Amino acid sequence: MNRQSILYFILAGVFFGGTFVAARGGLEYFPPLLFVALRFDIAAALLLAYVLIAYSREEILPRSSDDIVSIIGTGVLVIGLANAFLFVGQQYAPSSVGAIVFSLIPILTTLFAAVLLGSKEFSNRTITGTVIGLVGVVLVVSPDLATSGSMTGRIALFVGAVSAALGAVLIKYAQPQISSTVRIAWGLPLAAILSHGFAFTAGEEFGEIIWTTEALLALAYVSIFAGVLAYTAYFALLDTAGPVQANLMFYLIPIVSTIGGAVLLGESITPFVVLGFVIVFVGFAVIGSESVEINEIRVRMYNTLTKSDTNVSEVSNQQKSD
Numbered sequence: 001m002n003r004q005s006i007l008y009f010i011l012a013g014v015f016f017g018g019t020f021v022a023a024r025g026g027l028e029y030f031p032p033l034l035f036v037a038l039r040f041d042i043a044a045a046l047l048l049a050y051v052l053i054a055y056s057r058e059e060i061l062p063r064s065s066d067d068i069v070s071i072i073g074t075g076v077l078v079i080g081l082a083n084a085f086l087f088v089g090q091q092y093a094p095s096s097v098g099a100i101v102f103s104l105i106p107i108l109t110t111l112f113a114a115v116l117l118g119s120k121e122f123s124n125r126t127i128t129g130t131v132i133g134l135v136g137v138v139l140v141v142s143p144d145l146a147t148s149g150s151m152t153g154r155i156a157l158f159v160g161a162v163s164a165a166l167g168a169v170l171i172k173y174a175q176p177q178i179s180s181t182v183r184i185a186w187g188l189p190l191a192a193i194l195s196h197g198f199a200f201t202a203g204e205e206f207g208e209i210i211w212t213t214e215a216l217l218a219l220a221y222v223s224i225f226a227g228v229l230a231y232t233a234y235f236a237l238l239d240t241a242g243p244v245q246a247n248l249m250f251y252l253i254p255i256v257s258t259i260g261g262a263v264l265l266g267e268s269i270t271p272f273v274v275l276g277f278v279i280v281f282v283g284f285a286v287i288g289s290e291s292v293e294i295n296e297i298r299v300r301m302y303n304t305l306t307k308s309d310t311n312v313s314e315v316s317n318q319q320k321s322d
Contacts, residue, residue: 008237013249015230017256019222020098021264023090026218029211031204032087033195038219040079040192043227044185051185060182067183070176074183075190077167079231083191084198085160092153100254100277101157107133107283108165109247116173125286133283136276168243171235180235188227251281 026035051060062068090098107129176183209215237246254277 005237005240008233009249011233012230012237013252014256015225017253018260019226020090020257021260022218022221022226023087026215026222027091029209029215031199031208032091033084033199033202034204036083036087037192037195037199039222039227040188040195042223044188044192047185047188047228051182055182059179063177066174067176067178069174070171071183071186073167073170075187076194077163077170079187080191080194082160082164084195085156085163089153089156089160093157098157101154102161103250103254103277103280104133105161105165105250106247108162109168109243112166112169113244116169129283129286132286133280136279136283165247168238168247171238172243180239181232184231184235
């Protein structure tokens with residue numbers, strides 16, 4: 001990744017990491033799906049205003065079916081469904097557990113990329129890494145080993161992670177021409193409509209909201225920092241680095257959310273959950289690490305030595321001629 005991608009990586013990881021803390025705190029005052037819907041209402045209004053000022057009409061309008069597919073992947077999968085399941089799941093699990101379950105996204109992204117993009121074959125290394133990662137997830141979601149939160153919350157979080165990973169790969173598969181910022185500006189209203197529909201179906205009402213300073217701060221954070229700014233950085237990262245490398249960012253998120261949850265919410269994390277996260281990380285390291293072929297090393301060493309010997313021979317012959 002270049003410097004710009006690294007900057008996007010850090011910004012997205014930090015801002016998204018705070019989402020789990022703000023969501024956990026805000027859910028004391030908001031029904032979960034209505035919380036998500038209001039978040040996207042605000043984020044959509046802010047980003048649409050910016051796009052209308054900064055971009056021309058030609059740049060704003062989708063130009064192909066690929067652009068439309070990428071907008072749907074952005075609004076429905078990566079933003080809408082992923083966050084709906086995240087906020088529902090966070091009712092039943094600490095912020096650190098939510099972040100750790102979402103750290104499965106890199107492994108899921110690799111598997112979806114193998115199917116949709118053909119970017120990696122299902123080698124023994126891929127299969128081994130996936131199995132290791134899933135063992136880590138079992139430790140995180142097991143009601144017997146990881147005792148923080150309920151199974152319902154972890155299942156919801158896992159479904160959200162699947163949606164985010166699939167959406168990221170779908171966007172890459174579509175190869176849109178529309179810019180990532182404009183794509184988010186189209187996607188956020190879709191996510192808002194979807195979330196309001198879920199909230200209405202679930203019977204959530206505005207009268208259930210408890211308006212406090214803490215509630216407003218939580219809503220402001222998830223709307224602006226974890227909404228407009230985080231998604232702008234994340235989708236720019238997807239465009240520059242690709243879904244597999246970009247989603248490594250989800251390994252930074254648990255660090256931010258764990259520290260934030262401990263400092264702001266007084267949360268703790270069990271040893272089994274920590275172990276589960278470490279194993280998930282090892283699993284993706286096995287999948288994503290570059291393979292080192294012994295034969296390639298031998299060829300390079302041979303070429304280097306041969307070139308060196310040739311140079312020595314040429315010098316010797318030159319000296320004899322002199």
